[in-house]
Amino acid sequence: MIPSVLPTYSRAPLRFAKGEGTWLVEEDGRRFLDLASGIAVNALGHAHPALVAALTEQAGKLWHTSNLYEIPQQQALADKLVDATFADTVFFTNSGTEACELAVKMARKYWYEKGQPDKTDIIAFTGSFHGRSAAGIAAAGSEKMTKGFGPLLPGFKHLGWGDLEALEAAIDDNTAAIIIEPVQGEGGIRPMPDADLQALRQLCDDKSVLLILDEVQCGVGRTGKLFAHEWAGVTPDIMMVAKGIGGGFPLGAVLATEEAASGMTAGSHGSTYGGNPLGCAVGCTVMDHVAAPEFLAEVNRKAGLLRQKLEGLVASHPDVFEEVRGVGLMLGLKTKCAPGDFVKAGHDALVATVPAADNVVRLLPPLIISDDEIAEAVTRLDAAATAIEKA
Numbered sequence: 184m185i186p187s188v189l190p191t192y193s194r195a196p197l198r199f200a201k202g203e204g205t206w207l208v209e210e211d212g213r214r215f216l217d218l219a220s221g222i223a224v225n226a227l228g229h230a231h232p233a234l235v236a237a238l239t240e241q242a243g244k245l246w247h248t249s250n251l252y253e254i255p256q257q258q259a260l261a262d263k264l265v266d267a268t269f270a271d272t273v274f275f276t277n278s279g280t281e282a283c284e285l286a287v288k289m290a291r292k293y294w295y296e297k298g299q300p301d302k303t304d305i306i307a308f309t310g311s312f313h314g315r316s317a318a319g320i321a322a323a324g325s326e327k328m329t330k331g332f333g334p335l336l337p338g339f340k341h342l343g344w345g346d347l348e349a350l351e352a353a354i355d356d357n358t359a360a361i362i363i364e365p366v367q368g369e370g371g372i373r374p375m376p377d378a379d380l381q382a383l384r385q386l387c388d389d390k391s392v393l394l395i396l397d398e399v400q401c402g403v404g405r406t407g408k409l410f411a412h413e414w415a416g417v418t419p420d421i422m423m424v425a426k427g428i429g430g431g432f433p434l435g436a437v438l439a440t441e442e443a444a445s446g447m448t449a450g451s452h453g454s455t456y457g458g459n460p461l462g463c464a465v466g467c468t469v470m471d472h473v474a475a476p477e478f479l480a481e482v483n484r485k486a487g488l489l490r491q492k493l494e495g496l497v498a499s500h501p502d503v504f505e506e507v508r509g510v511g512l513m514l515g516l517k518t519k520c521a522p523g524d525f526v527k528a529g530h531d532a533l534v535a536t537v538p539a540a541d542n543v544v545r546l547l548p549p550l551i552i553s554d555d556e557i558a559e560a561v562t563r564l565d566a567a568a569t570a571i572e573k574a
């Protein structure tokens with residue numbers, strides 16, 4: 184008999200009842216160190232007092248009005264994002280997938296309004312992940328994501344990850360946009376080198392193609408900059424954001440330049456819940472913390488500490504690990520065993536991690552993790568690796 188919850192996930196047999204900072208407490212009282220953050224979501228950890236206050240204060244006043252009216256919290260969050268980034272304008276969604284839908288629509292509408300309606304193709308890369316909607320799976324293009332769900336949304340081409348030569352050859356008069364994660368998350372923590380991102384930007388400029396960056400997983404302080412593309416010193420035309428921006432409350436956004444957004448006029452897009460007062464009150468508080476230079480400096484310092492300890496861990500378990508890679512607090516351990524087996528061994532050692540493609544285990548701790556917690560995390564990862572060696 185089918186379970187009452189549609190069985191699209193194979194879940195670990197864990198039921199967390201409470202979260203405190205970097206810790207998750209299981210119903211039976213066991214305390215897990217959280218190096219998953221709900222897959223890069225809980226940027227400020229669990230039950231951060233400022234987020235709890237923002238949410239509960241707003242909950243006592245007003246939950247929902249719809250976008251038929253002005254929403255001051257939405258305006259405030261849009262202003263913060265515009266002030267802190269390349270963007271001139273923001274549309275709020277409830278998830279990364281919805282941000283993908285709008286990013287694709289915005290790119291196509293841009294060229295349509297410019298009198299080039301045949302410019303509809305979007306070029307994406309292997310190993311990418313952009314969500315589970317029709318546009319999201321078509322953008323990813325992998326068999327795993329698309330098999331059985333055809334006919335797929337047309338107009339997507341796929342190239343090898345980082346293959347700029349193939350990209351230059353693939354761009355033609357019908358190319359509307361390129362969509363890429365500056366650091367692939369689900370694909371196995373694969374950062375695009377700064378020089379490649381710079382070359383990609385140049386190519387888009389030279390060939391009149393819009394650049395869509397998917398920073399759903401790598402954005403909002405995760406890499407040590409507010410957004411990952413800042414490391415390369417380039418800016419996109421359109422950017423997808425979600426996960427960390429809500430700190431655990433469902434919130435996403437599409438950020439764009441005035442030019443790229445110029446086709447999106449009244450009535451061209453909408454959302455019942457997008458930009459609601461609860462989500463935006465929380466998002467404002469996340470931004471107030473994460474966008475602060477001293478917060479990002481701490482993320483970079485702690486990332487260096489964690490990285491250094493992980494290099495030692497990899498060196499002391501050559502039969503379990505191949506390498507550590509990633510940027511900031513978006514790190515991956517490439518394993519020689521199945522990543523799922525390591526995640527399971529981690530659960531036994533009371534540490535939560537996330538499997539990814541390319542035999543990688545993701546480490547995505549809350550950005551507020553302390554030095555002591557970093558040391559404890561590596562001790563627990565070491566115990567998991569030792570258990571794998573003995574198995």
Ligand SMILES: Cc1ncc(COP(=O)(O)O)c(C=O)c1O
Nearest residue numbers: 278279280312313314368399400
């Ligand atoms: C890079 C990237 N894009 C898009 C998504 C989809 O976001 P959501 O699950 O919020 O719809 C994800 C989710 O993991 C992601 O990592």
